[in-house]
Amino acid sequence: MFKTIIFKFMLALHFILWTPLILLGFIISNGVNRFIIITCARGVLWVARIFGGIKYVIHYPPVEENGIPTAPNENMRVDGKSIIAAKHMSILEVAILTTHIPDSFFIIKRELLWIPIYGWAFWRMGLQPVNRARGATNMQKLTHAVEKKIRDGKTLIIFPEGTRAKPGQRIKLRRGLLFLAHQLKLPILPVSTDTGLYWPKHGKIRSGTANLWFEPLLPCNASLDEISESINRHSA
Helix, strand or coil, X not given: CHHHHHHHHHHHHHHHXXXXXXXXXXXXXXXXXXXXXXHHHHHHHHHHHHHHCEEEEEXXXXXXXXXXXXXXXXXXXXXXXXXXXXXXCCHXXXXXXXXXXXXXXXXXXXHHHHCCCHHHHHHHCCCEEECHHXXXXXHHHXXXXXXXXXXXXXXXXXXXXXXXXXXXXXXXXXXXXXXXXXXXXXXXXXEEECHHHCCCCCCCCCCEEEEEEECCCECCCCCHHHHHXXXXXXXX
């Protein structure tokens, strides 16, 4: 428990110390703001490693199966673009994905933009807010905004469960992922993780090596069950 208290104190101190830089980046330019946010995320990984004893490893799927390259079909794009659909267990995988996926952006709850300074910076760096209460009309607006960002070369990362999960917990996926994949004709790249074993939503921090697994690509017409199976394949 003592280690958990120290870890949370140092994490809070990290965010407090970065606040002036975040504000500076917000004022100067989008590019500077994004660089500062990504550097802040790297700092989160440093705090996790030094004070929580948490390291991480990323596992990528093989690009070939049985010596034969995977062949795309009519539901897969050949330009390499996809929607990254990840299991969400802690801040740890958010920091890992932020620092390892170039030009990425998340779909986030609109309320997160109300956080002073950090919320403003999230908006400035291009994170896409969503109002879950607006239904179909909001999804059309969201799709247009996401498409524009993707055409600008950015990669969408989404947590299809919509909330952090505990180890062993399977949460029903939201249908918004399917809507976006169908409308934009983008394949889905599932990501499973066990970060919740080391940095749980509530409880003690545990030392160890967390894992992120990039699972094989799914076509844009994959079912929710197929996506759920993929993001939970290696998850804790």
